[in-house]
Amino acid sequence: MAALEGLPPELVSADLADLSATVTIDANLYPVDAVYGASFVLIDRCYVLLDKTAEGRLSVTLTLKKATEDSAASLRTMIGELANELLACAWRIKIQAENRGLIESITMRSMAGAMGAPSLDDLESFDFSSEAFEDPLGIALSWEEKYGKKTPPAAGDDPLAKVETPAKAEAPAKAEPKEGA
Amino acid sequence: MRALRLHRELYEAKAVDEASKMLGAYAELKREDDASHFVISITGQSPARERKVALELANHALTLSRR
Numbered sequence: 001m002a003a004l005e006g007l008p009p010e011l012v013s014a015d016l017a018d019l020s021a022t023v024t025i026d027a028n029l030y031p032v033d034a035v036y037g038a039s040f041v042l043i044d045r046c047y048v049l050l051d052k053t054a055e056g057r058l059s060v061t062l063t064l065k066k067a068t069e070d071s072a073a074s075l076r077t078m079i080g081e082l083a084n085e086l087l088a089c090a091w092r093i094k095i096q097a098e099n100r101g102l103i104e105s106i107t108m109r110s111m112a113g114a115m116g117a118p119s120l121d122d123l124e125s126f127d128f129s130s131e132a133f134e135d136p137l138g139i140a141l142s143w144e145e146k147y148g149k150k151t152p153p154a155a156g157d158d159p160l161a162k163v164e165t166p167a168k169a170e171a172p173a174k175a176e177p178k179e180g181a
Numbered sequence: 182m183r184a185l186r187l188h189r190e191l192y193e194a195k196a197v198d199e200a201s202k203m204l205g206a207y208a209e210l211k212r213e214d215d216a217s218h219f220v221i222s223i224t225g226q227s228p229a230r231e232r233k234v235a236l237e238l239a240n241h242a243l244t245l246s247r248r
Contacts, residue, residue: 032191036243036247039243040244040247043240043243043244047236047237047239047240048239048240048243049187049236049239049243050188050191050192050243051186051188051191052188052190052191052217063236
């Protein structure tokens with residue numbers, strides 16, 4: 001096994017005669033699902049073999065499907081792509097875990113919307129009597145429930161009869177003409 | 182004869198069996214497991230054929246394990 005130029009020898013080793021390179025991955029940095037995801041991206045161009053080392057680290061062995069003029073360069077490219085995909089997959093998994101609740105909520109709402117409007121049978125069996133929330137201050141009461149509905153006046157009653165008219169102000173006394181004027 | 186070792190925590194037994202069945206026409210495959218790995222012994226017409234079958238078997242088992 002030999003080191004590949006430009007890659008850390010403690011993480012990557014290559015067997016150029018076998019057209020293969022092995023990358024050691026810290027399982028604390030990259031979850032196993034990220035390793036699977038990154039491996040699938042390369043599976044059409046490489047043979048991929050996963051393994052676990054004695055220390056609990058993961059190893060990915062990539063073997064080129066076809067020999068090239070510069071196998072070392074091809075392997076270096078594949079290892080680089082694997083590393084990039086590992087990072088992308090790990091990041092996607094992290095985002096997915098953080099937003100799981102939101103994704104489920106949106107999916108549920110879209111599914112409920114796709115089910116269409118409720119049928120008449122659904123509405124008939126729906127229990128409208130259940131109170132949605134407690135209302136100790138009576139905020140949700142209608143005006144009629146809160147203050148009582150006004151009774152309409154009878155037909156013969158004059159609505160203005162009960163209205164008290166203000167007392168007529170007495171006319172001021174006529175001033176008597178002054179003598180000698 | 183060539184041996185392919187697939188870790189039990191990374192590959193499913195059912196996937197390994199299914200992949201072995203798919204490639205059984207190209208070489209004689211025999212599964213002999215140990216504590217941590219599924220070990221598949223591959224006997225083919227030539228070392229090159231055995232190598233090719235082992236590599237294809239690993240790819241198929243990986244794909245089927247995550248299906």
